[in-house]
Amino acid sequence: MRTGMLALASGLLTLRFLPVLPPVGLLLLLPVLALMLLPFRTYPLAFFLFGFSWACASAHWALNDRLASGLDGQTRWVEGRVVGLPQNTQGVVRFELADSESRRTRLPGLMRLAWYDGPAVNSGERWRLAVKLKRPTGLLNPQGFDYDAWLLAQRIGATGSVKDGQLLRPAQGAWRDAVRQRLLAVDAQGRAGALAALVLGDGSGLSSEDWRVLQDTGTVHLLVISGQHIGLLAGMVYLLIAGLARYGLWPQTLPWLPWACGMAFAAALGYGLLAGFEVPVRRACVMIGLVLLWRLWFRHLGAWWPLLLALNTVLLLEPLASLQPGFWLSFAAVAVLIFTFGGRLGAWRWWQTWTRAQWLIAIGLCPLLTLLGLPISLSGPLTNLLAVPWISLMVLPPALLGTLLLPLPYVGEGLLWLAGGLLDVLFSGLAWVAGRLPAWVAPVIPLWVWGISTFGAFLLLLPKGLPMRLLGWPMLLLIVFPPLRTVPDGMAEIWQLDVGQGLAIVVRTRHHALLYDAGPRFGDFDLGERVVLPSLRKLGMHKLDVMLISHADADHAGGARSVSNGLPVAQVLSGDPEALPAELHAQACESGQRWEWDGVSFALWQWSEASESNQKSCVLQIEANGERLLLTGDIDARAEQALLETPLAVATDWLQAPHHGSHSSSSMAFLMALAPKAVLISRGHDNSFGHPHPQVLARYRRLGMQVYDSAEQGALRLRLGAFELPESLRQQPRFWRDPPSIK
Structure with a gap:
């Protein structure tokens, strides 16, 4: 019986590792085959097929309950019941809406909504809401939190932002929310929120x-x-x-x-x-x-x-x-x-049992935390x-x-x-x-290194006195000191991180690292802390030689403070240093400044007649082995015209779309002069600014440029100097993700 239970668990767990789901027709046949195998000694295979077919069928149901692609970005009036425990932070009310209904439109059974500057929303209430609907999607970065998978696991079929709403019926049967309100109202010496987490899991x-x-x-x-x-x-x-x-x-x-x-x-x-x-x-x-x-x-x-x-x-x-x-x-x-x-x-004595339990859990979970991309607490x-x-x-x-x-x-x-x-x-x-002693984030390591470290952790969990047990320590420590992938001389590894409506680009040469912009920060939502800093650590970077903040707008400079607090930064440059926090000690971007790292050349430019923040963007040109990338920040058409009169106005292979593809940038003269093969766009999915503008996209297509969009493809990795196509994280097949598209 235990063998059958193990086989059932294996079948259920296999779902997590599938790149695509089997077709529904095959899933209908698998239980029949399993029933035929039950009377024979192959019953473990029957249990495996039962578990596998049930898990895949459940995933199909969840995916079929997602918002239809045709409704993505549309605003509809929706009626539904608030479930769970709504959250109200920084003036944003986030809650889940179940039993959603809309006239002549089929909607997912569960949606996660955000209402900016909205009224109090309580569990159990029924609302009529004007919602801008979005298909479930999230940021995708190296070894980062997979929001798409989390949404599917919660069976959330759509997200959206509320534009207006009307309460139809007060709360009914929402006893957990009522308990939370009572907890938050008591005097708990400033720790009512922590008590709600401990008692209610909120x-x-x-x-x-x-x-x-x-x-x-x-x-x-x-x-x-x-x-x-x-x-x-x-x-x-x-x-x-x-x-x-x-x-x-x-x-x-x-x-x-x-x-x-x-x-x-x-x-x-x-x-x-x-x-x-x-x-x-x-x-x-x-x-x-x-x-x-x-x-x-x-x-x-x-x-x-x-x-x-x-x-x-x-x-x-x-x-x-x-x-x-x-x-x-x-x-x-x-x-x-x-x-x-x-x-x-x-x-063991009680104190030996207690202390050993903590250390053994830390050792045993270390490889799993590394595989999941989670931080490892050294003081835990x-x-x-x-x-x-x-x-x-x-x-x-x-x-x-x-x-x-x-x-x-x-x-x-x-x-x-x-x-x-x-x-x-x-x-x-x-x-x-x-x-x-802050938490440590392990760098991305090869699978064979992870396998050796996992075996080392297994050896250390064995009883004392067993042969070769102490060999587990050097094997486990391979996670800490792994053989990292190096960048060849004369080449640069470029990562355009997926930071939503903002910009953060990592540049690595063999012995140096540069960060161009640090992602956005809006209120308490700091992508520098949540995405940029963990990604830098995952990529094995322990310091930055230069952090270049193109200009002081929040979508480019918002995460700079978190990055500088989390990693040593040798020098901070900016096109608008006076508008940045004083603790960054930012220096002005100087046009004509050039330097070389490991055979890769860098050049800066800034428009001397700039009158506002976007125009002040510090432009960076990177050249590796004759292949060029131009990072432009948020310059507009006037700044682009001025750039065409500088030495940077040469044939460019890769162009970071100025101002996220805004209508005020990417002029035809600028594009024709640089003639890039491809354009990199960093922007938020279905953002309120309308980036990239349809006319700008049409301009790119007319000139034969490929467009790589972070909202569609997640983080992008480019090996500058290798003359190769970039790698998109969404190219890694996962059944819960929409496939990437190249425009």
């Missing part, structure tokens, strides 16, 4: 600084409800009833064991429902239920069997869960603990030694009890005030640690 009340601190210290799992919290509550209820029975305080007419098991599972299930029943919670509830069931039967239950049943249960209920990083981390952490503590001879094993019992034993009990007793005047508020104060003390300590 992290919208945490600031970006809070998230950074939690990530740097490896304690995110403590504020986002995990199986640890569920298991702790169930264990406390079980031990309470067992203790009452032992000392004769439990009613003798009630058998204590069934009641202890039943109440423990009810507590776990209740906390899970309160937390939204996410993947780690589902896993914990299933495992707790199985352990309690076996306890009732007075049988010994091995640790792997509940984990395997929990894995299959979670995937059968939601096969798309495997698209989420949290799914893999949740099950992998439990598997590491079972592997390292199960079947060992001799007993140490901070968790104190943070886990602090949250579990001191913060969680008063937080849950205070939430339960909120109807009682002063009692619930007092307990939550205490829990909030304890959380504030913890965050102060974590912030001190994070400021001295």
Whole structure:
């Protein structure tokens, strides 16, 4: 039976690695074939086919529920019911709309919407909204967060921005939102948002600084409800009833064991429902239920069997869960603990068990975190030694009890005030640690290096005394010191990052690195911190020789401060240095300035008669092995005309579209003089500025230029000097992504 369960899990998990989904006709035949194989010894294959066909069919249903391509960018009146917990940050209300209806138009069952400067929106309300609809898509960068996969895993078929709306019906049955409102209203010593995260799994009340601190210290799992919290509550209820029975305080007419098991599972299930029943919670509830069931039967239950049943249960209920990083981390952490503590001879003291658990989890999850592109906390094993019992034993009990007793005047508020104060003390300590030892982002490494490091982690998890165990350390450390791919002399590696409506271009030679613009920042939404800095680290860059900010507009310079705080920057240049933050110490761009790195030449130019920020853009020409790239910032047609009278007005192979393809730029005279083979456009999908302008696109096509658009293709990699076509990240086939298009 266990073999069959493993085969079923393998079939369900295979979905995550498919470039394309099998056709529906084949999926209809696979269950029939599986039924034919069941009576024979090939039943594991039958279980595999069952799992595979069910997972693929579920993915087909989710993809078919996406917004039709013809409706992308259209504004429609939509009616629907608000579900989940709406978020209100920086004047933007984000929420999910279910059961969506629109006249004469079929809409996805679930949409994620944003309402800028909108009114308060509560769960359970029914609204009539004017929504500009968008197909599910997100930014795509080297080893970055895959927003497309996350949207599909949540079965969100469309996103959109609300233009207007009318409340049709007040909230009904939204008890989780009501609890959250009560939590946010109490005096929790400034930590009401953290309490909402701990009790309800709602992290919208945490600031970006809070998230950074939690990530740097490896304690995110403590504020986002995990199986640890569920298991702790169930264990406390079980031990309470067992203790009452032992000392004769439990009613003798009630058998204590069934009641202890039943109440423990009810507590776990209740906390899970309160937390939204996410993947780690589902896993914990299933495992707790199985352990309690076996306890009732007075049988010994091995640790792997509940984990395997929990894995299959979670995937059968939601096969798309495997698209989420949290799914893999949740099950992998439990598997590491079972592997390292199960079947060992001799007993460890409690403090040895506790300290070793933290280090072993850190070692076991290190290869997985690298594969998923997630940061690795260097201080995590140490901070968790104190943070886990602090949250579990001191913060969680008063937080849950205070939430339960909120109807009682002063009692619930007092307990939550205490829990909030304890959380504030913890965050102060974590912030001190994070400021001295931030998380580390592993660079992109070859698959064979990752395989060796994973085997090294496996060796280190084995019991002491086994031969060759210590060889695991140098094998694991290959992640830290991998053989990185180098850029040949005379060539440059160019990355146009996908930063939405903004610009960030990375230039690498053999021994040097330059960043041209640092991505946008709008309010608390900083793409320099969220995209540019992690991408630089993923590409193996530990410093920047030059950060060139073309001009001071927020879509080009907004992320500069975050980049300079995260990496050493030797020199900052800009076309508008006075308008940049003083701590950047930016120097003025000087026309005619030239330099050479590793056989690659660079030249700067700025229009001396510029009168506004876009015209002040510092233009950079890069030449490698006779192949040229021109980075133009946001210059307009007048600045383009002035550039044509300079030495930079030569035949150019690659052109970064001036001002994102705006109608005010890319003049015909400029394009004809430079005669680029292709144009690189960096812009936001369906942005409000209308970039790129249709007339400009028509101009590019008329001159035979290929257009590479970040909104369509994600981040682009160009090997300047190799005279090759660029690589688009959307060229890597994934069944949940729309294929790229070259205009």
